[in-house]
Amino acid sequence: MYMVTMRNRFSTRMVNLHRFVKSNLVAGLLARHHPRDAPPPPQISVLDGNKATVVDAADVAALMEAAAAAASAHKEVTVVAAVSRLFPTVMVETFLKEYVGFDAVVGREVSFAGVMDDDDDMERFRDVVNKTAKNGAGSQPLIFHDGRLAFTPTPAAALAMYVFLPLAVALSVLRIAIFTLLPRNVSGVVAALAGVRLSVTGAPPAAAEDDAAGRLYACNHRTLLDAIAVSGALGRPVSTVTYSLGRLSELLSPIPLLPLTRQREEDRRRMASLLSRGDVVVCPEGTTCREPYLLRFSPLFAELADEVNPVAVHAGAGMFYGTSTSPLSKCFDSVFFLMNPWPEYSVHFLEPVPTAGAGSSIEVANRVQRVIAGALGYEATALTRKAKYLLLAGNEGVVATKRSNN
16 A cells, blocks of 8 residues: 555656646747747845845746846846746756846745645745845856757747658768768769758868978867868868767768877877878867857967968758767767758858967967957857866766777
8 A cells, every 4th residue: 555655656746747847848948939928027126125126927038038127227226036936946047147147046946756836935035135146247148058959949840840850860861871972073962952051152272282281271160060061162182180089970971080189299290190191171179169159279280380271160050959068979960960951051261371470379379260250250269178068068078088099
């Protein structure tokens, strides 16, 4: 009898959790795509002598819409607090504080089994507001995020994705076969017929002389296909270097890939040897970034040639992102990008940047970063691969490898 009772309690809690995720989480995230009444205006409350602007809204979208109004309408208020009656605090607190600009967030409490408390706790709200100081730094931009979906999963959009999914897998396999099996002079045309779009602006540099070393191209990093897109835009083969490449991505790549060791002198030797045999494409950021920002450029590439050819690339993904921080799913990054209905790459060749007599390698790397950022309209930052992986994956993005350094 006791076991039956415990089983029933567990089943009830799981059903409650399922209902919460289905009705509250999804509906809340999608609420901005459905007609709704305007969010209530921010109200000023005085709690134990402390003034606070209280934004009380049904979902996160409404909270975000009211945040700016709350901050600008009441300049004398010390704390801007968000009250979410739909989401639990643990789900929205970090996002609303760091990326929207709220000082305090009070939501519903969730028990261990996933059951939310329906009662409003005024004492808890009072305690949170009174212990919160005004956030003078304001909100910060959202630069790093993970996940595969490149669209807001409204019911209609989610249904369209599931209907398209079998065709997406077939298209990805077909496109991969085109790039890996067909000759280079015909693969571009056939890929275009299969829905892959490549636009080129700027004048692609001519091939190096037969007795000269190859050209060095430095581009921003959007997906694992950056170097392949540059190769297609040039109309000739190139090589590239990479860290922590999955076996599947290595097998599917139509261009040579050289793994790096993260040991500066050894990596310099490998890249110089590769450059002596032909054109090389490098992504000095060291990791991908989806948003319009450029991470700090590693200066090693600026020590390899007398000039660097900056290349600004942009990858368009309408349904699936082709990047991930999970070691297990990274090998499918290219597969997911090619699952998009119309995977698109734009490649912009910029004026060469001299390295000889142009200052230190760090100064040259910063100059190349600014040139590419200016061409794309992006913002150059000092953020690194380590910062991205610490935020998204809880590690420094270093994957142990069994490859030999020879």
